[in-house]
Amino acid sequence: MFKHILRSLTGGPVTEAAPAPSPDGLAELAGLVDRAAKARLGRSLSIRAVDAGSCNGCELELHAMNNPLYDLERFGLRFVASPRHADVLLVTGPVTKNMADALRRTWEATPDPKWVVACGACAIDGGVFAGSYACLGPVETVIPVDLRIPAAPPTELLAGCWLCWSAARGRVATKTKNGRNHSFRPCHQNTARPNQAASGFPPKPRPALRRQRSSFRTTRPRFRANGIVGGPVASNSARHRSGSKGRRDLRAHPRAQNRHARLHPTKRGRASPAHDAESPRLRRQAFRRPVR
Amino acid sequence: MYGEEPLFGLLNRLGRPAPNHRPWPRHVTDRAGWRLLIDHLGQNNWSLLGLWGDRAADGLSVHAALREDLSGDVGLVSLPCPDGRFPSLSAVRPAAIRLERAACDLFGLTAEGITDPRPWLDHGQWGLRHPLAQTPTFSTPPTAPYPFLKSEGHGLHQIPVGPVHAGIIEPGHFRFTANGETVARLEERLGYVHKGIEGLTRGKPVLEAARIIARLSGDSTVAHSIAFARAVESALALTIPPRAVWLRALMAELERLANHFGDIGAICNDAAFAFMLAELSQLREAVLRAADACFGHRLMMDCVIPGGVFPDIAETGPKRLLDLTIELRRRFAPLVAIYDNKASLQDRTVSTGIVNTGLVNRFGAGGHVGRASGRGLDARKSPGYAPYNDLEFEVPVLTEGDVNARVWIRIREVEQSLSLVEQIVRRMPGVPRGPDGITPPPLLPMDHILDHAKAGGGGEGMALVESFRGEILTWVRIAADGTVERCHPRDPSWFQWPLLEAAIEGNIVADFPLCNKSFNCTYSGHDL
Ligand code: SF4
Numbered sequence: 095m096f097k098h099i100l101r102s103l104t105g106g107p108v109t110e111a112a113p114a115p116s117p118d119g120l121a122e123l124a125g126l127v128d129r130a131a132k133a134r135l136g137r138s139l140s141i142r143a144v145d146a147g148s149c150n151g152c153e154l155e156l157h158a159m160n161n162p163l164y165d166l167e168r169f170g171l172r173f174v175a176s177p178r179h180a181d182v183l184l185v186t187g188p189v190t191k192n193m194a195d196a197l198r199r200t201w202e203a204t205p206d207p208k209w210v211v212a213c214g215a216c217a218i219d220g221g222v223f224a225g226s227y228a229c230l231g232p233v234e235t236v237i238p239v240d241l242r243i244p245a246a247p248p249t250e251l252l253a254g255c256w257l258c259w260s261a262a263r264g265r266v267a268t269k270t271k272n273g274r275n276h277s278f279r280p281c282h283q284n285t286a287r288p289n290q291a292a293s294g295f296p297p298k299p300r301p302a303l304r305r306q307r308s309s310f311r312t313t314r315p316r317f318r319a320n321g322i323v324g325g326p327v328a329s330n331s332a333r334h335r336s337g338s339k340g341r342r343d344l345r346a347h348p349r350a351q352n353r354h355a356r357l358h359p360t361k362r363g364r365a366s367p368a369h370d371a372e373s374p375r376l377r378r379q380a381f382r383r384p385v386r
Numbered sequence: 387m388y389g390e391e392p393l394f395g396l397l398n399r400l401g402r403p404a405p406n407h408r409p410w411p412r413h414v415t416d417r418a419g420w421r422l423l424i425d426h427l428g429q430n431n432w433s434l435l436g437l438w439g440d441r442a443a444d445g446l447s448v449h450a451a452l453r454e455d456l457s458g459d460v461g462l463v464s465l466p467c468p469d470g471r472f473p474s475l476s477a478v479r480p481a482a483i484r485l486e487r488a489a490c491d492l493f494g495l496t497a498e499g500i501t502d503p504r505p506w507l508d509h510g511q512w513g514l515r516h517p518l519a520q521t522p523t524f525s526t527p528p529t530a531p532y533p534f535l536k537s538e539g540h541g542l543h544q545i546p547v548g549p550v551h552a553g554i555i556e557p558g559h560f561r562f563t564a565n566g567e568t569v570a571r572l573e574e575r576l577g578y579v580h581k582g583i584e585g586l587t588r589g590k591p592v593l594e595a596a597r598i599i600a601r602l603s604g605d606s607t608v609a610h611s612i613a614f615a616r617a618v619e620s621a622l623a624l625t626i627p628p629r630a631v632w633l634r635a636l637m638a639e640l641e642r643l644a645n646h647f648g649d650i651g652a653i654c655n656d657a658a659f660a661f662m663l664a665e666l667s668q669l670r671e672a673v674l675r676a677a678d679a680c681f682g683h684r685l686m687m688d689c690v691i692p693g694g695v696f697p698d699i700a701e702t703g704p705k706r707l708l709d710l711t712i713e714l715r716r717r718f719a720p721l722v723a724i725y726d727n728k729a730s731l732q733d734r735t736v737s738t739g740i741v742n743t744g745l746v747n748r749f750g751a752g753g754h755v756g757r758a759s760g761r762g763l764d765a766r767k768s769p770g771y772a773p774y775n776d777l778e779f780e781v782p783v784l785t786e787g788d789v790n791a792r793v794w795i796r797i798r799e800v801e802q803s804l805s806l807v808e809q810i811v812r813r814m815p816g817v818p819r820g821p822d823g824i825t826p827p828p829l830l831p832m833d834h835i836l837d838h839a840k841a842g843g844g845g846e847g848m849a850l851v852e853s854f855r856g857e858i859l860t861w862v863r864i865a866a867d868g869t870v871e872r873c874h875p876r877d878p879s880w881f882q883w884p885l886l887e888a889a890i891e892g893n894i895v896a897d898f899p900l901c902n903k904s905f906n907c908t909y910s911g912h913d914l
């Protein structure tokens with residue numbers, strides 16, 4: 095065991111560098127999206143994976159992205175356990191009818207702003223399961239899809255993530271380093287988003303949930319909620335900035351509190367989801383997180 | 387417990403064998419014969435390999451596959467059910483309960499006297515009732531919630547979990563009833579990932595059906611593909627190139643290695659020892675990359691097809707695999723030592739989630755679940771199939787039945803699989819070059835398969851294949867035009883899921899992830 099630890103300490107990380115920089119290489123894409131993600135969300139992006147009937151192949155590859163060789167977290171993308179903590183729902187599988195309700199409710203439980211990524215052939219068009227009596231097919235039949243990643247193996251998935259993010263920002267890069275064409279496309283324009291109202295998206299938040307959230311906000315110091323939801327970056331930076339030792343100090347420090355609330359208005363309800371949609375300014379602010 | 391009568395003795399008395407069923411006979415019986423079978427099942431410990439509904443031109447029927455474990459004899463019994471009813475086997479084989487519930491959901495076949503008549507795969511969301519029956523009827527979503535089994539008493543509380551779980555895993559619902567920390571009862575509710583695979587394969591050409599079966603469960607895609615391919619080949623009496631047989635085994639062993647590495651790591655991770663996951667996921671990745679280099683796909687999906695294997699292993703493949711086994715041996719041994727010596731890890735795994743031998747035998751569970759509890763059956767040995775009869779390997783068996791035992795079974799199987807990979811690579815037969823100087827792939831041409839189907843008027847076939855979870859049973863009926871009339875893949879998880887409910891009883895809720903991971907049953911493969 096100690097030998098192992100020693101080797102780990104001295105041997106350097108096993109994580110592979112992103113492949114050698116080439117005009118369309120992964121490295122560049124990583125950089126590209128690093129910037130993209132930074133501009134929108136600071137450094138972190140929380141992904142909640144939802145299996146809506148996949149064969150488990152997609153899940154295996156998502157797991158692989160977390161292994162030390164690919165180490166997705168080094169780019170600030172990480173998988174979280176609850177939809178309440180998530181910015182992105184990553185949906186796999188041909189949405190079985192038995193899972194449709196659960197998927198819809200997971201989507202409702204994810205705070206705004208949120209994106210939905212359909213991952214794998216099944217999630218995009220039903221794959222080999224299209225046309226079954228038990229499947230609904232593409233994810234967008236249930237919830238609006240923002241981005242599509244047709245690939246499953248981790249390298250491609252990794253590349254796909256980056257491409258999607260950059261594409262979402264309007265920089266459309268459609269070729270991988272192999273020169274293969276990917277059909278990554280920003281789907282904001284052509285899916286349910288623009289006519290959300292017509293299609294019934296987003297469904298009204300459930301009242302119990304709202305009430306719970308607001309009471310949470312008033313009875314507890316805000317930074318705590320931030321810390322839980324926003325991850326270590328947010329909470330640590332808040333603590334550092336205020337220079338305080340504990341929770342009470344921070345609460346007593348209105349400026350720190352205000353500043354924090356301004357930086358993190360997204361999930362904690364200062365700007366409610368409804369607000370967000372109406373006010374572009376607030377919405378833009380909502381994307382911003384501290385960049386260190 | 388052991389009856390006097392051999393399985394085939396009884397089957398021959400029950401009815402006549404159906405024509406064109408290979409490699410084992412299928413006896414068609416009547417209600418009286420079926421009842422006699424139930425009587426004998428109570429006296430003999432033949433294991434139930436599967437039970438499934440069927441709709442042929444002459445109406446509904448139900449098939450049951452049985453095995454005499456000692457001799458390895460396998461037999462099938464069929465009961466035509468013109469009125470859609472058959473006497474239930476659930477009283478003598480509790481493993482039949484969920485299979486009968488599924489047959490009822492899909493075909494409308496009612497098991498008379500079943501101990502649990504609730505729906506299983508059908509959650510009332512399909513818009514159809516009995517989708518595979520002659521005339522499916524329309525249905526509306528149910529108004530009442532699913533009735534979970536009751537557990538009442540002072541201080542009991544319920545914990546519902548799922549179907550969307552916290553990790554990157556498949557969906558299923560678990561209803562715990564706990565007394566403080568201790569689980570008094572766990573009830574599973576599955577079927578969330580039911581994709582209608584049995585319906586989808588119907589009427590499809592074999593190659594198309596093979597693509598669907600390959601996506602039954604991503605982690606055992608090779609094993610399911612082999613089972614399907616072998617069932618089709620049996621049905622049509624095809625003989626495939628010997629090299630394909632060996633390549634299939636090679637892929638199956640690589641798949642076993644990759645999954646066992648992943649599982650051991652994940653079990654340790656659930657015991658809060660993330661170091662093992664980090665190390666073992668690297669080994670898993672090494673196997674997947676080697677598979678990618680050899681066969682062009684990391685999970686080797688669609689590489690095994692009826693008629694053979696496509697593509698052949700890459701030219702550098704054998705060398706790469708031999709290097710891989712050396713590297714894996716070098717890196718795996720110290721990790722096993724760490725697992726063995728870490729008291730904090732052993733504290734979590736030893737004596738957690740015990741399944742006793744009696745229960746494992748009653749449910750006929752195979753794979754690491756069965757072998758960790760003293761049931762040492764392996765389809766590669768009994769009934770056995772090529773090329774394993776020519777290879778040397780052992781089937782590890784332990785009797786403790788706890789999480790630790792299931793980890794050790796995996797560790798030992800990794801060692802066996804490493805040796806199998808080496809043996810296969812060294813002894814695999816080559817293919818002579820064709821007259822044009824090109825080596826043909828180890829695959830029968832499609833025309834040949836179709837000709838066989840036409841000449842023989844189709845046929846029925848069954849195959850038993852050992853996946854990393856246990857034995858898969860696949861039964862097919864192929865029509866004369868080479869399309870699939872009925873395909874029933876039975877994943878080993880059908881017989882392991884019920885045991886998980888037993889394993890967690892009396893353990894603390896916090897140990898459930900550990901138990902669940904040590905079973906690692908498939909949701910997708912089970913829900914079909
Ligand atoms: S896209 Fe492929 S790997 Fe993913 S769920 Fe579908 S069949 Fe499985």
